[in-house]
Amino acid sequence: MEDIEFTSSLEEIGEAELQGFFVGWQRAPTPARHLELLRNSNHIILAIDVQSKKVVGFITAITDKTLAAYIPFLEVLPKYQEKGIGKELTARMLEILKDFYMVDLLCDPDMQSFYENVGMNKATGMMRRNYDKQSGI
Numbered sequence: 827m828e829d830i831e832f833t834s835s836l837e838e839i840g841e842a843e844l845q846g847f848f849v850g851w852q853r854a855p856t857p858a859r860h861l862e863l864l865r866n867s868n869h870i871i872l873a874i875d876v877q878s879k880k881v882v883g884f885i886t887a888i889t890d891k892t893l894a895a896y897i898p899f900l901e902v903l904p905k906y907q908e909k910g911i912g913k914e915l916t917a918r919m920l921e922i923l924k925d926f927y928m929v930d931l932l933c934d935p936d937m938q939s940f941y942e943n944v945g946m947n948k949a950t951g952m953m954r955r956n957y958d959k960q961s962g963i
């Protein structure tokens with residue numbers, strides 16, 4: 827983790843720094859769409875490889891700035907997983923969101939222990955997915 831830095835700035839980030847994300851998505855958003863969703867989120871944290879200057883992990887949050895925050899995305903590139911980056915991104919985002927009444931996210935059951943480890947609680951949720959819009963509107 828000593829070769830990883832964390833930032834909320836997009837100043838030095840372009841499409842070239844955002845390669846390889848949305849692993850397994852059938853219609854993955856392009857790096858341009860990725861950059862767009864980062865710009866439009868209320869809060870972001872990026873994990874950057876200090877050598878390559880590329881983004882290797884990210885987390886986003888959207889909020890109503892009053893009561894509720896939602897965390898739509900957390901991803902660490904496969905090569906960089908299991909080094910503590912995902913946990914650090916999540917812990918940092920929960921710190922940013924600590925004054926909100928509600929901080930919610932959806933995840934598969936096998937991810938629940940990961941989020942419990944950073945202080946979140948299991949819940950039941952609902953969702954709808956418009957798969958024809960998976961790469962962006």
Ligand SMILES: CC(C)(COP(=O)(O)OP(=O)(O)OC[C@H]1O[C@@H](n2cnc3c(N)ncnc32)[C@H](O)[C@@H]1OP(=O)(O)O)[C@@H](O)C(=O)NCCC(=O)NCCS
Pocket residue numbers: 900901902903906907908909910911912913914932933934936937938939940943
């Ligand atoms: C989930 C993800 C972000 C984890 O990132 P990571 O950097 O590999 O995670 P960390 O190295 O910080 O792991 C922290 C701890 O969680 C555990 N962990 C990692 N992935 C896990 C998983 N899928 N399920 C349960 N525990 C997990 C690690 O073993 C580690 O445990 P430890 O603290 O006891 O050593 C990463 O695997 C990923 O990008 N997956 C694909 C996208 C995804 O599923 N995102 C989440 C959507 S809800």
